[in-house]
Amino acid sequence: MTSSVKTAKVSSKGQITLPREVREALGTDHVRIVYAAGEVRIEPLRDVAGSLAQYVKGKKRSSFRVTREKAWRAVVREKHKRR
Secondary structure, three states: OOOOOOOOOOOOOOOOOOHHHHHHHHHHOOEEEEOOEEEEEEEEEOOOHHHHHOOOOOOOOOOHHHHHHHHHHHHHHOOOOOO
């Protein structure tokens, strides 16, 4: 893999656009952003549902849509302290 340095502007909403070359190199539309020791790393996330697994009870596999909905409900409940 060749290295490359790219620049991106952070918008007023805190968003950036990854250059096409970087998106293609990642090979996915989903990334994990890791901040540690004063550095930010963008890593490809191949299994999006896996990143939401903490919100799904049991071992049964479900679609991304179902997993996302369960995660969304769990976050809303947690935010509003509802059980």
